[in-house]
Amino acid sequence: MKVLVVGATGTVGRAVVQALKAHGTSVIAASRTPEVHVFPQGVSGVRFDYDDDGSVATAMAGADRCFVVAPPGLRDQARRWANTFAAAARAGVQHAVVMTAMGATEDTPHGQGEARLRESGLPWTVLRPRFFAQNFITYSGESIRRDHAFYYPAGAGRTAYIDVRDIAEVAATVLANPSVHIGKGYDLTGPAELSMHDVAASLSAAVGRPIQYVDPGGEGYKRALLDSGAPADIATMFTHLYDVVVRQGWAGGTTEDVAQVLGRPATAFDDFVRAHVDAWR
Numbered sequence: 001m002k003v004l005v006v007g008a009t010g011t012v013g014r015a016v017v018q019a020l021k022a023h024g025t026s027v028i029a030a031s032r033t034p035e036v037h038v039f040p041q042g043v044s045g046v047r048f049d050y051d052d053d054g055s056v057a058t059a060m061a062g063a064d065r066c067f068v069v070a071p072p073g074l075r076d077q078a079r080r081w082a083n084t085f086a087a088a089a090r091a092g093v094q095h096a097v098v099m100t101a102m103g104a105t106e107d108t109p110h111g112q113g114e115a116r117l118r119e120s121g122l123p124w125t126v127l128r129p130r131f132f133a134q135n136f137i138t139y140s141g142e143s144i145r146r147d148h149a150f151y152y153p154a155g156a157g158r159t160a161y162i163d164v165r166d167i168a169e170v171a172a173t174v175l176a177n178p179s180v181h182i183g184k185g186y187d188l189t190g191p192a193e194l195s196m197h198d199v200a201a202s203l204s205a206a207v208g209r210p211i212q213y214v215d216p217g218g219e220g221y222k223r224a225l226l227d228s229g230a231p232a233d234i235a236t237m238f239t240h241l242y243d244v245v246v247r248q249g250w251a252g253g254t255t256e257d258v259a260q261v262l263g264r265p266a267t268a269f270d271d272f273v274r275a276h277v278d279a280w281r
């Protein structure tokens with residue numbers, strides 16, 4: 001059984017490759033530039049670019065199952081995913097595990113992408129994670145190391161950050177045993193809601209120096225994103241996520257879906273922090 005992992009060089013995809021390998025599954029890692037990446041031993045690379053339908057068809061032709069993720073802010077996601085799922089169906093792919101995001105409604109790209117998946121005829125499972133714990137490395141690691149601070153317009157809003165390694169373990173478990181999971185969607189959260197102040201306290205305790213949460217306000221955050229070179233629509237989307245979704249409490253709550261699939265609780269944020277403490281030193 002060969003699993004094609006789309007986005008295999010990204011935060012989630014890398015973890016999914018590792019988890020599949022640990023399950024003894026044969027993995028094909030997809031990237032726009034597989035030739036420049038060193039994949040783990042035994043993992044082969046294949047070219048896959050949402051902008052090139054031929055590359056999508058060729059990559060799917062070599063797979064029995066697939067894990068699909070979109071890069072943040074993928075333009076025209078519903079059409080690109082429709083092409084991807086059609087190519088997978090034509091290639092006889094038996095199961096697609098597709099990651100969107102918790103709270104993806106029909107008027108969002110992820111929600112529209114899920115609709116294309118259901119229409120495709122492919123056997124599917126959808127994973128909808130909450131905000132990643134790894135965001136405090138990917139997006140905030142640099143400012144934490146430099147300023148001992150991180151910046152989001154989230155006020156006192158709380159959300160249950162999920163460790164990407166848990167998402168990956170769920171994906172690998174679902175791909176190993178499709179019949180139990182086909183046609184299901186899982187909302188994946190960490191075990192407890194945390195405010196940004198709670199996050200700062202957890203990071204400070206593990207790293208051993210004060211790390212501060214700073215709320216720059218929606219406008220200040222958006223301006224900083226634009227100044228750092230983010231496209232306007234991406235800056236607007238990220239600002240909305242924190243200034244509205246988290247700040248207003250729309251991203252609250254926890255689920256038991258990680259425990260249901262894995263038979264163990266989701267990773268606690270403090271445990272995630274302790275496992276990655278060097279990232280902030």
Ligand SMILES: NC(=O)c1ccc[n+]([C@@H]2O[C@H](COP(=O)([O-])OP(=O)(O)OC[C@H]3O[C@@H](n4cnc5c(N)ncnc54)[C@H](OP(=O)(O)O)[C@@H]3O)[C@@H](O)[C@H]2O)c1
Nearest residue numbers: 007009010011012031032049050070071072101130131132
């Ligand atoms: N961050 C969060 O808190 C959060 C929460 C819930 C859901 N999500 C969702 O998670 C997804 C992002 O996952 P991630 O953090 O793992 O992303 P990431 O680290 O930015 O990686 C994106 C991957 O997509 C690939 N890619 C970029 N453009 C591509 C294209 N045109 N065709 C094919 N592949 C392309 C990149 O590979 P190459 O450069 O090698 O081609 C890379 O491996 C988004 O859909 C986001 O909405 C994020």
